[in-house]
Structure formats: structure tokens, C-alpha cells
Amino acid sequence: MEEIKACLFDLDGVIVDTAKYHYLAWRKLADELGIAFSIESNELLKGVSRMRSLEIILELGNKTLTEQEKTACAEKKNAIYLEYIRQLREDEILPGVRSFIEELKANGIGAALGSASKNASLILNQLKIMDLFDVIIDGNKVSKAKPDPEVFLLGAKELNVAPLNCVVFEDAIAGIEAARNAGMFCVGVGDKNRLTQADLVIPGLERFTLEDLRSIAHGARHKGR
Secondary structure, eight states: OOOOOEEEEOSBTTTBOOHHHHHHHHHHHHHHHTOOOOHHHHGGGTTOOHHHHHHHHHHHTTOOOOHHHHHHHHHHHHHHHHHHHTTOOGGGBOTTHHHHHHHHHHTTOEEEEEOOOTTHHHHHHHHTOGGGOSEEEOTTTOOSOTTSTHHHHHHHHHHTOOGGGEEEEESSHHHHHHHHHTTOEEEEESOTTTOTTSSEEESOSTTOOHHHHHHHHHHHHHTTO
């Protein structure tokens, strides 16, 4: 790849882990509907839209609702989730995130958030890290879901950096596809056996440095990526 001028970060699973709060919100709703919902069942909802997640839960409970009732349930789940999010603490930012982004900024490299979440600003405010990002692209600014590259291309545009000078940090397969579709170098955050399409996979940002990133990018450049 070319010289690194900007890094774009997904939110959930890269900056903070809000998956547990989604699970608790769905479980609370399922309890109210009289449907058993476990952590194992929750695996079926990963990377799935809110409405499809609800439909999966209804299928698990062999329960049928009208479209109006489904909409009301989806809205109720989001309200429950927001209650949890408003209790997020500063120390819930994932290890290494703050120091890595501060290092980027100290070296003149732009930092953007690229998330489909419409609650991104609320979460960043709760974590007190809004000022870490030069640009925030969230679900209120984009209309196309990953793997469409819209969220990352818009981030690069607002940073005034060409896609080939951008690195994306993602923990989801669809997000990695979006980064590649945008023509950006992609660092997968999580399980290397699952995130096989990423250019590089790391377990997290803890102890990961700009020097590490530049070294990897340099190697990729010589391989023609």
C-alpha cells in the first residue's frame, strides 16, 4: 500500500465492546415475549439487522407477530439498549485504543470513526473520546450498510485523503469486505481464523504501535498490495 495518511475505525469490537449490551437488551425483550434466549442463541444475531434479529428470536420461540407489533418490539429493544449505553463508563474503552489514536494524531495521521451505529456519538461521549476523532461517520450520515464501502469512502473524503492512503480497523467480515471494496488496506481485529480476508489480523490494539503498522504496510507495499 501507499503512505499511511489516515486510519478509519469501526466502533463496536474495535473501540468498545457493546455486544454484551445488545445481548442483554434482546434477552430482556425475549423474556417479556416468553421466549428463552441464551448466549448461544445470541450468536445467531451477529452481523444481522435489528428487524432480522427480532425475527430470529420469534422463530426460536415459534411465535408470530404482526408487522406493527414487530416494529414496536424493535423500537423497545433499542430503547432498552440505549438505557445500558447511557451507563457506559470511560474505562470500557478497549485496551490500547486511546494511546494508539493519540500516537497517530501526534504523527499527523488522520483518525476517523466509520460505523453504521446511529448511537456512535452517544457512545463516544460516554467514553469521553469524541475529541480523538477528526471525522465521525455514523449511521446518521450513510444509507448503505457494509459491505458497501460508503461509510469508509465518506470518511476518507471528509479527511481529504485518498482511499489508497487509508487503513481500516475492523472486527466484522462485512466491514473487512467494505474496506476492501473501498480500496483500503484492512487490519482485522479479532480471530485470524474468522477474519481471513483482512490484510493483517491482530487480537486488539493493546501494545500495537504506529511503527508496527508502518512496518506491515511497508511489507505489503513490496508485495504489491
